[in-house]
Amino acid sequence: EAEVAQSPRYKITEKSQAVAFWCDPISGHATLYWYRQILGQGPELLVQFQDESVVDDSQLPKDRFSAERLKGVDSTLKIQPAELGDSAMYLCASSAPSGDYNEQFFGPGTRLTVL
Amino acid sequence: DAKTTQPPSMDCAEGRAANLPCNHSTISGNEYVYWYRQIHSQGPQYIIHGLKNNETNEMASLIITEDRKSSTLILPHATLRDTAVYYCIVRVVGSAGNKLTFGGGTRVLVKP
Numbered sequence: 001e002a003e004v005a006q007s008p009r010y011k012i013t014e015k016s017q018a019v020a021f022w023c024d025p026i027s028g029h030a031t032l033y034w035y036r037q038i039l040g041q042g043p044e045l046l047v048q049f050q051d052e053s054v055v056d057d058s059q060l061p062k063d064r065f066s067a068e069r070l071k072g073v074d075s076t077l078k079i080q081p082a083e084l085g086d087s088a089m090y091l092c093a094s095s096a097p098s099g100d101y102n103e104q105f106f107g108p109g110t111r112l113t114v115l
Numbered sequence: 116d117a118k119t120t121q122p123p124s125m126d127c128a129e130g131r132a133a134n135l136p137c138n139h140s141t142i143s144g145n146e147y148v149y150w151y152r153q154i155h156s157q158g159p160q161y162i163i164h165g166l167k168n169n170e171t172n173e174m175a176s177l178i179i180t181e182d183r184k185s186s187t188l189i190l191p192h193a194t195l196r197d198t199a200v201y202y203c204i205v206r207v208v209g210s211a212g213n214k215l216t217f218g219g220g221t222r223v224l225v226k227p
Binding site: 105 | 200
């Protein structure tokens with residue numbers, strides 16, 4: 001069964017350092033999402049891509065976060081510089097139009113710890 | 116998208132049915148009810164969705180009240196592997212974005 005791949009699974013960094021996360025969506029899925037999940041809370045959308053274009057980045061802290069999906073396939077989320085409050089799980093999801101609903105498939109996530 | 120209200124936690128006995136309530140009193144006519152669950156240290160997993168009619172699949176059943184202001188997710192025979200956080204989400208299908216707005220969810224603990 002096709003899955004969303006993410007790497008790394010775990011990342012520990014010091015504040016002010018740069019970090020990057022990678023996501024490979026399910027083949028053929030045009031829509032890709034990055035969510036952030038703080039411990040004990042539900043995931044929150046950071047950015048959504050339709051192919052290579054950003055559809056929604058209203059919750060992305062653009063002073064330090066950036067996301068790209070250059071060829072409309074895999075995607076990279078970057079944080080520079082990392083802050084203590086960025087410690088969270090970063091989840092990637094993808095979806096494809098399918099009838100009357102758009103089920104999102106999530107990857108295993110990258111757990112970031114900022115020291 | 117409409118806001119949902121769920122109990123923060125509930126316990127269930129293994130082998131028994133688990134009934135998870137969700138209130139969505141401000142739901143609009145074109146909003147669907149979705150359920151996802153998140154097992155510890157994994158990404159959320161789609162369970163089921165519905166608009167007006169009750170729905171059933173291999174994982175669960177979804178019962179939506181006639182006025183659509185609330186719904187219940189039923190896990191017919193809970194197993195220990197059903198221990199997870201369950202999220203009830205309402206959203207417009209096909210809207211610009213299709214994002215999922217997660218609340219706090221219900222933390223379900225299935226006990227032997």
